[in-house]
Amino acid sequence: MNVIEINNLTKIYNESEVKVKAVDNVSLQFEQGEFAAIVGPSGSGKTTLLNMIGGLDKSTEGDIVVDGVKIGELKSSKLIDFRLRNIGFVFQAYNLIPVLTAKENVEFIMELQGKSRVERDERSIALLSAVGLGERVNARPAKLSGGQQQRVAVARALASKPKFVLADEPTANLDSKSTETLLDIMEQLNKEENITFIFSTHDQRVVNKARRVITVEDGHVVSDERRA
Amino acid sequence: MIWNISWKNVWRNKSRSLIVICAVTLGTVSGVFVAGLMKGWVDQRIHAAIYTEASHIKIQNPEYLNNEELKHTIPNYEEIENYLNNSDEVKDWTKHAKIVAMASTSRGNTALTLKGIDPVEEKSISDIYDFIIEDAGDYFESGFKNPIVISEKTADQLRLINYIISQELIDSLKQLGADEKLMASLSTIQDQRFITEKKFKAELESMLKPKQIKDYGAYIMKLAKNYKIRSKVRFTFTDIHGDMVQKSFRVCGIYKTYNTMFDQMNAFVKIDDINAIAGLQESDYHEITTILNNDSDESVKSFRDNLNKKFPQANIMTWKELAPDAGMMSDFMTIYYYIIMGVIFFALAFGIINTMLMAVLERIKELGMLMAIGMNKKRVFNMIMLETIFLTLVGSIAGMVIGGALIGIFGHFGLNFSTVQEGFEAFGWSAMVYPTIETSFFLGVTLMVIIVAIISSIIPARKALQLNPVEAIRT
Numbered sequence: 089m090n091v092i093e094i095n096n097l098t099k100i101y102n103e104s105e106v107k108v109k110a111v112d113n114v115s116l117q118f119e120q121g122e123f124a125a126i127v128g129p130s131g132s133g134k135t136t137l138l139n140m141i142g143g144l145d146k147s148t149e150g151d152i153v154v155d156g157v158k159i160g161e162l163k164s165s166k167l168i169d170f171r172l173r174n175i176g177f178v179f180q181a182y183n184l185i186p187v188l189t190a191k192e193n194v195e196f197i198m199e200l201q202g203k204s205r206v207e208r209d210e211r212s213i214a215l216l217s218a219v220g221l222g223e224r225v226n227a228r229p230a231k232l233s234g235g236q237q238q239r240v241a242v243a244r245a246l247a248s249k250p251k252f253v254l255a256d257e258p259t260a261n262l263d264s265k266s267t268e269t270l271l272d273i274m275e276q277l278n279k280e281e282n283i284t285f286i287f288s289t290h291d292q293r294v295v296n297k298a299r300r301v302i303t304v305e306d307g308h309v310v311s312d313e314r315r316a
Numbered sequence: 317m318i319w320n321i322s323w324k325n326v327w328r329n330k331s332r333s334l335i336v337i338c339a340v341t342l343g344t345v346s347g348v349f350v351a352g353l354m355k356g357w358v359d360q361r362i363h364a365a366i367y368t369e370a371s372h373i374k375i376q377n378p379e380y381l382n383n384e385e386l387k388h389t390i391p392n393y394e395e396i397e398n399y400l401n402n403s404d405e406v407k408d409w410t411k412h413a414k415i416v417a418m419a420s421t422s423r424g425n426t427a428l429t430l431k432g433i434d435p436v437e438e439k440s441i442s443d444i445y446d447f448i449i450e451d452a453g454d455y456f457e458s459g460f461k462n463p464i465v466i467s468e469k470t471a472d473q474l475r476l477i478n479y480i481i482s483q484e485l486i487d488s489l490k491q492l493g494a495d496e497k498l499m500a501s502l503s504t505i506q507d508q509r510f511i512t513e514k515k516f517k518a519e520l521e522s523m524l525k526p527k528q529i530k531d532y533g534a535y536i537m538k539l540a541k542n543y544k545i546r547s548k549v550r551f552t553f554t555d556i557h558g559d560m561v562q563k564s565f566r567v568c569g570i571y572k573t574y575n576t577m578f579d580q581m582n583a584f585v586k587i588d589d590i591n592a593i594a595g596l597q598e599s600d601y602h603e604i605t606t607i608l609n610n611d612s613d614e615s616v617k618s619f620r621d622n623l624n625k626k627f628p629q630a631n632i633m634t635w636k637e638l639a640p641d642a643g644m645m646s647d648f649m650t651i652y653y654y655i656i657m658g659v660i661f662f663a664l665a666f667g668i669i670n671t672m673l674m675a676v677l678e679r680i681k682e683l684g685m686l687m688a689i690g691m692n693k694k695r696v697f698n699m700i701m702l703e704t705i706f707l708t709l710v711g712s713i714a715g716m717v718i719g720g721a722l723i724g725i726f727g728h729f730g731l732n733f734s735t736v737q738e739g740f741e742a743f744g745w746s747a748m749v750y751p752t753i754e755t756s757f758f759l760g761v762t763l764m765v766i767i768v769a770i771i772s773s774i775i776p777a778r779k780a781l782q783l784n785p786v787e788a789i790r791t
C-alpha cells in the first residue's frame with residue numbers, strides 16, 4: 089500500500105500579472121520505506137511540490153492522499169494536527185527554536201502531541217544519540233554547527249513517529265563533510281527503522297545516495313528511476 | 317514547555333525587554349507609591365474624623381441641627397443611656413453639653429463652641445488629649461478651678477501667644493554656634509513681648525539679614541513662642557432662659573489637630589462647670605458620642621438603624637454623615653487607586669504592544685516553522701500571550717517590591733508636606749503623611765497586570781496568526 093498518492097497535481101501562482109505553473113500535472117506514488125530524492129534546478133518546483141505533500145500549501149488542481157486521507161479536504165486547523173501526527177519536516181534553515189536546547193527542541197514536538205514526560209525524555213535522548221549528538225543534548229542551537237543543527241532537525245522530525253519525513257534541501261547550507269554525515273544518518277535510519285524519507289536537492293552527491301530519483305523540470309516530472 | 321519558551325523568549329533581546337521592564341517597574345512604583353500616599357492620607361483623615369472629631373455614632377436632638385440653642389437637648393436621654401450601657405456593640409460612649417459662646421480677653425475675641433465634657437470618659441472616645449502642644453499645658457490635669465482647653469488657633473485669636481527673646485534663647489543660639497552679630501542684634505529686643513506672630517516676624521525681618529533668617533529664623537520663632545497658660549478667658553452666652561451670662565475659664569492646655577476648622581470652633585471645659593450656669597438640668601445633654609467594637613461600615617450602619625428604630629425622636633448620624641469628606645474618601649479610595657493604576661498601565665500598554673510586535677516580526681521564520689511542524693493557533697497565541705505576561709509581570713513585581721519597600725520606609729518615618737501645610741490643614745489633612753497599603757492592593761495590581769498583558773498581547777498574537785507558514789519559511 090502506498091503511503092502517499094499524488095494524482096494530477098497542479099499548482100498555479102497568480103499573485104503577480106503572469107501566472108506561474110510551479111507544479112504541472114504531477115502524479116506520483118510513494119511506498120513505505122522509500123528513500124527518494126526530488127531533483128531539479130532552482131525554480132523547478134521542488135519546494136512547491138514538497139509543501140503540498142506536507143499539507144503546507146493548497147493545490148490548484150489534483151489531490152494528495154496520505155494514508156487514505158485526502159489532505160486537500162482538511163480544514164486548516166485539522167491540517168495542522170494532521171501534520172503534527174503524520175509528517176516529519178526538515179527545512180533548509182530555521183528548523184530549531186533558538187531558546188531551547190537540542191533535547192528540548194526534540195521533546196517539544198512530542199509535548200505538542202501530548203506524550204508523557206518519561207517517553208519524551210527517553211526518546212529525545214535515543215534520537216539525538218542516533219544522529220550522533222548524544223553528547224550535545226543540552227547545547228543550544230547557536231552552539232552547534234550547521235550540520236549538527238540539521239541532525240537535531242532530523243531527530244526532531246522523527247520524534248513524532250511520522251509516516252514519512254519531508255526534507256526540502258536539507259543540505260543546501262552544509263559543507264560536503266556535514267552533508268555526507270547527514271545523509272549517512274538518514275540512510276541508516278531509513279534502512280534500520282524503515283523510515284520513509286523524501287528529500288529535494290540539486291546536489292549531485294546527495295542524489296547519488298538516493299534509491300529513487302525523481303527529476304523535475306519546470307514543474308513536470310521528467311524522469312522517475314529506482315535503483316537497487 | 318510553552319511556558320519555558322515564553323519565559324526564555326523574554327530574555328532573547330535583553331536590552332529591548334529591559335527597557336519595557338524598567339518602564340513597567342517605574343510605572344508600578346509610582347502608582348503603588350501614590351496609592352500608598354493617598355491611603356496614608358485618607359486613613360489619617362478617617363482616623364481623625366472618627367477619633368478626634370465625630371466618633372462612630374453621634375446622637376443629637378434633631379432640632380439642634382437647625383438651631384444650636386441650649387434647650388434642644390437629647391430627648392429620652394436616660395433610656396438611651398440605659399440602652400448604650402447594655403449594648404455589647406458599644407465599646408465606649410460619652411455625652412457633651414454644648415454652648416455657643418463669645419470668648420474674649422483684653423486683647424482679642426472670637427466665637428466658638430464650648431464643649432462640656434467629662435475628661436476621663438472623653439479620653440476613651442476622643443484623642444484630643446494627644447494633641448496638646450508641647451510646653452502648652454495639659455489636658456485637665458492641673459488642679460485649678462474652671463479649666464479650659466483651647467486650640468492654638470483660638471489662643472492666637474485671643475492673643476494668648478507671645479514671642480519673647482529670652483536669655484535662654486540667646487544662650488542656646490550661642491551653643492549652636494551663631495555669630496556674635498546675630499546675638500547682639502537679638503539682645504536689643506531681649507525680654508520684649510510681641511503679642512502677635514506677625515509683629516515678631518516683622519521685627520526679626522527688619523533686624524536680621526536674610527541669611528541669618530534662613531539659618532536661624534525657624535529656630536528662633538519656635539523657642540521665642542510662649543503660650544500664656546493659666547490666662548483667664550471670659551465667655552459670654554445666653555443661658556437656657558434666654559438671659560445673658562458671663563463666666564471665666566483659665567487656660568489649662570492648648571491643642572492643635574490637623575483640622576484648622578475644627579480647632580477654630582472647639583474649646584473644651586468640664587461639663588460640671590457649665591451645666592449649672594447655663595441652666596441645664598442633670599441629664600440635659602446636646603450630644604452623645606460612641607465608639608463601637610466593630611468599626612466596619614455595615615455594623616456602624618446597622619447600629620445606627622437599630623438606634624433609629626428604638627429612639628425615633630433622636631437624630632442619629634454615623635461618622636460618614638458627620639464628616640462627609642472623609643466618608644466619601646473612604647468609600648471611593650479603592651476605586652481611585654485602581655483608576656490611577658489603570659491610567660498608568662494604559663499608557664504602558666502601548667510600549668508593551670510595540671515591543672511584542674517587534675518580537676513577533678523578527679521571529680516570523682521561527683513562528684512559521686513552528687506552525688508548519690504542527691503547533692496550532694491556540695498554542696501560538698498562548699505562547700505570545702505568556703511572553704507578554706512574563707515581560708509585564710517581571711516589571712510590575714519589581715515595581716511592587718520597590719513601591720512596597722518605599723511605602724514601608726516612609727510609612728515608618730513619615731513624609732513631611734509642611735511646605736504646603738497651611739493648604740492641607742485647612743481641610744483637615746495632616747502635613748505629615750504615613751503611606752500605607754493593603755496587601756489586597758498588590759493582588760489587585762497583579763491581576764490588573766495580567767489582564768493588561770493579555771489585552772496587549774492580542775495585536776501581536778494576531779499578527780503572528782495571520783502569517784502564512786509557507787511564506788514565512790521560504791528562504
Ligand SMILES: Nc1ncnc2c1ncn2[C@@H]1O[C@H](COP(=O)(O)OP(=O)(O)O)[C@@H](O)[C@H]1O
Nearest residue numbers: 101103108110129130131132133134135136137
Ligand atoms: N509564492 C509564490 N508566488 C509566486 N510564484 C512563486 C511562489 N513561490 C514559488 N513561486 C514560483 O514557482 C516556481 C517554483 O518555485 P519553487 O517551488 O520554490 O522551486 P524550487 O524549490 O525547485 O527552487 C518558481 O518559478 C518560483 O518563482
Ligand SMILES: [Mg+2]
Nearest residue numbers: 134135136257
Ligand atoms: Mg526550493
